[in-house]
Amino acid sequence: MIPFRGACAAVAAGVLLARAVPAQAEPSASLDPSTSLAVPVATTATRSPATDQAVSPINPGPDQGLSKIQKVAKKGFTFFPSIQDPGKFRLAVGAYYDAIDPAVVYGFNVRVPQVSLDARFGLGDGWSLKGHLNSMLITSEFLLGASYAWHPAGKWSLEGTLTAGLYVGKLGQVGFDVLLLSPEYRPELALGYELGNVALTLRGSVMLMGPENLNVGDTSGGLDNSNAFVGHSEMFFVENTTASNGVWYFGLGAMTTRAYYAMWLLFPDSPSLFTYPRVVAGYEF
Amino acid sequence: MSFKHYVLSCAVAWLAFGCESSGDVTIPQFPDGGLLRQGTALTRGQLYLFEGMYDVAQGSEIFGDGLAVRTSKGTVSLLTDKNNGFSVLGSACLDDGRVVVEGYWQYPTELEAGLVRLFVDPPEVAAALCAGEAPKPDTAFSLHGAWGNDSDFPTHPLSLNWTRELKDWRGFFGNTAHHGACEGTDHCGASPNSLESIRLAERVGSNLAEVDIRLTRDGVPVMFHDPGLSRSLVRGMFCNGNVADLSVAELLGSCEYTYGEKIPTLEQMLDMLVNETEMEGAYLDMKVPGAVLPSARLVNKLNEELAIRNSNDDPSDDRKFKAAIAITTDEVRTAWHDAKAQLQKEGAPVPPCLFEYDPNLVLTEGCIAWGPTWTAGAQPDNVQMLRDHGVITIFWTINQSDFMKEFLEQAKPNGIITGRASTLFYLYQTIGTVPPAPGMTE
Numbered sequence: 065m066i067p068f069r070g071a072c073a074a075v076a077a078g079v080l081l082a083r084a085v086p087a088q089a090e091p092s093a094s095l096d097p098s099t100s101l102a103v104p105v106a107t108t109a110t111r112s113p114a115t116d117q118a119v120s121p122i123n124p125g126p127d128q129g130l131s132k133i134q135k136v137a138k139k140g141f142t143f144f145p146s147i148q149d150p151g152k153f154r155l156a157v158g159a160y161y162d163a164i165d166p167a168v169v170y171g172f173n174v175r176v177p178q179v180s181l182d183a184r185f186g187l188g189d190g191w192s193l194k195g196h197l198n199s200m201l202i203t204s205e206f207l208l209g210a211s212y213a214w215h216p217a218g219k220w221s222l223e224g225t226l227t228a229g230l231y232v233g234k235l236g237q238v239g240f241d242v243l244l245l246s247p248e249y250r251p252e253l254a255l256g257y258e259l260g261n262v263a264l265t266l267r268g269s270v271m272l273m274g275p276e277n278l279n280v281g282d283t284s285g286g287l288d289n290s291n292a293f294v295g296h297s298e299m300f301f302v303e304n305t306t307a308s309n310g311v312w313y314f315g316l317g318a319m320t321t322r323a324y325y326a327m328w329l330l331f332p333d334s335p336s337l338f339t340y341p342r343v344v345a346g347y348e349f
Numbered sequence: 350m351s352f353k354h355y356v357l358s359c360a361v362a363w364l365a366f367g368c369e370s371s372g373d374v375t376i377p378q379f380p381d382g383g384l385l386r387q388g389t390a391l392t393r394g395q396l397y398l399f400e401g402m403y404d405v406a407q408g409s410e411i412f413g414d415g416l417a418v419r420t421s422k423g424t425v426s427l428l429t430d431k432n433n434g435f436s437v438l439g440s441a442c443l444d445d446g447r448v449v450v451e452g453y454w455q456y457p458t459e460l461e462a463g464l465v466r467l468f469v470d471p472p473e474v475a476a477a478l479c480a481g482e483a484p485k486p487d488t489a490f491s492l493h494g495a496w497g498n499d500s501d502f503p504t505h506p507l508s509l510n511w512t513r514e515l516k517d518w519r520g521f522f523g524n525t526a527h528h529g530a531c532e533g534t535d536h537c538g539a540s541p542n543s544l545e546s547i548r549l550a551e552r553v554g555s556n557l558a559e560v561d562i563r564l565t566r567d568g569v570p571v572m573f574h575d576p577g578l579s580r581s582l583v584r585g586m587f588c589n590g591n592v593a594d595l596s597v598a599e600l601l602g603s604c605e606y607t608y609g610e611k612i613p614t615l616e617q618m619l620d621m622l623v624n625e626t627e628m629e630g631a632y633l634d635m636k637v638p639g640a641v642l643p644s645a646r647l648v649n650k651l652n653e654e655l656a657i658r659n660s661n662d663d664p665s666d667d668r669k670f671k672a673a674i675a676i677t678t679d680e681v682r683t684a685w686h687d688a689k690a691q692l693q694k695e696g697a698p699v700p701p702c703l704f705e706y707d708p709n710l711v712l713t714e715g716c717i718a719w720g721p722t723w724t725a726g727a728q729p730d731n732v733q734m735l736r737d738h739g740v741i742t743i744f745w746t747i748n749q750s751d752f753m754k755e756f757l758e759q760a761k762p763n764g765i766i767t768g769r770a771s772t773l774f775y776l777y778q779t780i781g782t783v784p785p786a787p788g789m790t791e
Contacts (some may be wrong), residue, residue: 282727
């Protein structure tokens with residue numbers, strides 16, 4: 065349980081750190097009367113109806129009354145449940161690090177971080193298209209799918225996501241001539257909460273894979289003890305908005321997977337599930 | 350409770366529910382020693398009767414449709430490719446004239462094990478065994494009884510019918526234990542590189558042993574894989590640091606393997622292999638260059654003892670065993686050159702070597718074996734090229750059954766290192782090709 069103690073400490077630190085970041089610009093929505101008064105009152109007959117609608121306190125614009133998080137959500141968060149405006153696009157670049165127990169594969173001590181790319185595109189009515197890539201070169205996962213988000217109450221929000229794609233392992237050097245290909249499917253549920261300018265999200269997902277096809281030199285085959293269910297993930301994310309509507313994010317949580325999902329190149333054949341911490345961080349443009 | 354605390358509590362609960370324990374298995378035993386305690390153990394010579402391929406008439410849900418049976422000192426082993434399963438059994442003649450074969454079965458990668466009790470059929474074969482004879486098997490020979498789960502008394506029917514003899518394997522095909530009977534994440538109750546695990550390896554199908562060798566601070570070769578004394582391999586309050594930082598006394602006094610075994614020295618390992626098992630050889634994986642010369646000296650000492658033992662007038666005492674120094678890296682290769690020069694300077698013989706990477710350097714170095722990694726493919730042309738020069742090939746380390754089959758069929762190697770000896774034994778017996786020339790011990 066030591067990793068979990070560390071995880072909890074990091075989660076707490078994450079929340080406190082995020083709250084410590086000074087609120088960056090953006091007054092807190094139209095319920096503040098001073099904000100309404102600050103809006104210059106247009107008096108000429110030349111202003112357009114569109115402008116009128118955007119600035120009038122009597123006919124508030126589409127962002128009037130929205131919290132900072134809800135405004136950013138219109139462009140989309142990578143992790144926080146987001147009701148994106150149609151056509152809006154969000155791209156995120158980040159890194160993963162998995163602290164895998166050496167016992168999972170005997171003698172394996174090297175831990176390599178992965179780079180990640182996430183993208184989401186708004187379709188309207190809570191729907192988004194999503195894309196995800198993470199890679200450490202010898203292992204890559206590429207997923208595409210869709211999500212649906214809704215705000216059932218107050219600061220709480222929910223999102224369901226279903227993605228599918230390809231798990232690719234490849235190494236042709238240092239004594240290896242191997243290629244692993246497998247379809248991958250990943251249903252996810254997310255629970256979000258707005259905390260000032262910070263979006264907090266718990267995401268749980270199930271990882272499904274198979275059938276795996278492994279090529280070694282001129283030979284090919286599957287993995288012993290392969291199972292369609294390769295694991296699950298529970299992650300806590302903190303997304304901190306900036307004045308320019310960019311987002312810094314970091315997250316921490318637990319991966320519980322079969323050893324071959326985490327380290328296919330070492331061909332571990334234990335059917336057991338192993339739990340290990342995952343740390344992620346990045347920036348959303 | 351403030352909202353922040355509430356959120357944190359939810360996060361902690363979510364993470365905690367994600368935690369799963371792999372647990373561990375207890376090797377089941379019959380209470381009070383079972384029927385074996387009441388009978389007279391069969392002799393080594395009588396156990397050969399049991400060897401062969403069998404159809405599983407009842408019990409295929411646990412052992413598959415067919416299995417192989419091999420024997421070693423005091424042990425009858427049922428070996429299958431179903432979940433890498435094996436059964437380790439003892440045998441005895443009972444007072445009522447029946448012959449019982451009983452012990453436990455296990456899937457080492459899973460938490461599944463149980464008891465097995467079988468009786469020899471037909472009765473006249475059992476009677477012959479009890480009369481001290483060593484009958485030959487035929488298709489009328491069978492084993493009938495039951496298997497059970499965990500420590501429950503076995504009640505599920507198990508019937509095995511002998512169908513044919515085993516293909517030549519002793520002296521021909523090296524089913525090579527990957528530093529023991531199982532991998533580190535398995536549940537077979539023995540730690541890699543321990544004496545206990547190598548003893549068990551023979552019972553689950555191996556006839557060669559690959560072991561990892563490091564050097565203590567005072568220059569003693571010991572059996573250990575990693576440079577550091579990590580919690581995944583050892584336990585002990587004062588067991589910290591690296592193997593190379595501790596004297597052998599400190600290492601053995603402070604550290605135990607995870608199942609409580611002592612870390613053996615190479616000398617203890619070789620002595621056990623030769624005197625307590627029928628294993629045919631050892632693949633000594635040099636983890637550090639400094640281990641090469643002291644290991645070579647121990648191999649020479651062993652070879653001298655074997656030469657004396659095999660030169661007496663009692664052929665029943667003869668023992669064939671070959672240990673080879675594995676050259677794993679360029680640094681180890683340099684150390685090998687230095688060790689050869691030193692031994693030749695002393696007038697001592699140079700022990701056999703095994704070369705792991707470049708097949709052409711195997712010939713340059715004059716090694717008896719090539720040990721390529723399987724991850725580069727089956728390389729049948731290289732295997733044949735070296736075979737033409739009298740060099741055997743042992744791939745490391747194939748645990749996936751699909752690839753055992755592919756390599757057995759494409760490369761027809763002299764051996765494979767594996768942590769799944771039961772599966773390899775069964776597959777070699779079903780689809781393998783007997784190598785045209787004898788293996789490592791010849």
